[in-house]
Amino acid sequence: MRSLIDILDLSTQEIDSIIDVAADIMKNPAAYSEKCRGKKLATLFFEPSTRTRLSFEAAMYELGGNVLGFSEAKSSSAAKGESMADTAVVVSGYADIIAIRHPKEGAPLVASEKAYVPIINAGDGGHKHPTQTLADLFTIKHEKGHFENLTVGFCGDLKFGRTVHSLIEALVRYSGIKIVLISPKELRVPSYVKRDVLEKSGTDYRETDSLESALPSLDILYMTRIQKERFTSEEEYERLKDSYILSPDKLRDAKKDLCIMHPLPRVNEISVAVDKDPRACYFKQTLYGKYMRMALILFLLDEKQKLAEKKKDNRRLIYNRICKNPNCITSTEQELPQIFSVVNEEENICRCIWCESAYFSFGEK
Ligand code: NCD
Secondary structure (H helix, E strand, O other): OOOEOOHHHOOHHHHHHHHHHHHHHHHOHHHHOOOOOOOEEEEEEOOOOOHHHHHHHHHHHHOOOEEEEEOOHHHOHHHHOOOHHHHHHHHHOOOOEEEEEEOOEOHHHHHHHHOOOOEEEEEEOOOEOHHHHHHHHHHHHHHHOOOOOOEEEEEOOOOOOHHHHHHHHHHOOOOOOEEEEEOOHHHOOOHHHHHHHHHOOOOEEEEEOOHHHHHHHOOEEEEOOOOHHHOOOHHHHHHHOOOOOEOHHHHHHOOOOOEEEOOOOOOOOEOHHHHHOOOEOHHHHHHHHHHHHHHHHHHHHHHOOOOOOOHHHHOOEEOOOOOOOOOEHHHOOOOOOOOEEEEEOOOOEEEEOOOOOOOEOOOOO
């Protein structure tokens, strides 16, 4: 069964063809308005969301399908202690495709192991958010015409900003991409993104805490919100929350064809005065997201019968370690096996297959 848990579950050719379908839907929506007649999408949102959930629902309705689901954990059986795995099996009997947002990292992957229908990861903790990446890629393609040789700046909370992690993974597959990571040092990208994605792909990247100095070189500026809900210390959030505020005066030295993106919601990292600037693309980005989700639903329903070759099957697995990430789905999911994949044989590094965050050597207890 084909699911979308990580953006790398799709090849660049598949992403290109999903973008082509999304562009065609945008031009000719009537041709798609009956494509999902009789089909149901379940949206299981264990964490708040406006854009992503409504965008999925609008996407399914515009394809002629129906939607069922819930928008907060307390109105689901999870509040009674039901596991993700059981929920996935049950909902497979009610829907043809399931979108899941969950605060625990790895939860949609667990669901995809048990479900009988495709699972779409609509955001898992601070980990990944592949459908936002599809929206982001469509925005870049539409605004810039190509992905090659772009300099892309990511600014804000790069540690907890899951949209950033997924978009970096997707972009490094295109040639000549340069990445500038702009954040306070406390909010830099996690090591799995730096080591296994940026360094492994040989991408030209640099880290800085200065938005002003980075701005003139950028083709794309991807602003993000400081993710209050993922901080363990309120004091630390208060100290970092206004690290970057993009205002019209800061944009004076930026390129004339800069594309300013933001996954939204915005708190105050982009001043409202920037909305009038023709370089502001963040509201268009939400609309592009709906068309991409329509194209993705069609793609996964088409693929439903094909057997996916799981990424992790190619790796060596070990089973005798416990994941130390308190946000990992293994901390709450009863009887979920602890499995680690070896990512670097020479340096003895392995990583939890569910949340990917735990690195340690085999010798360590
Ligand atoms: C993002 C998310 O939920 O990760 N928003 C979204 O999906 N549109 C970004 C955020 O919450 O800051």
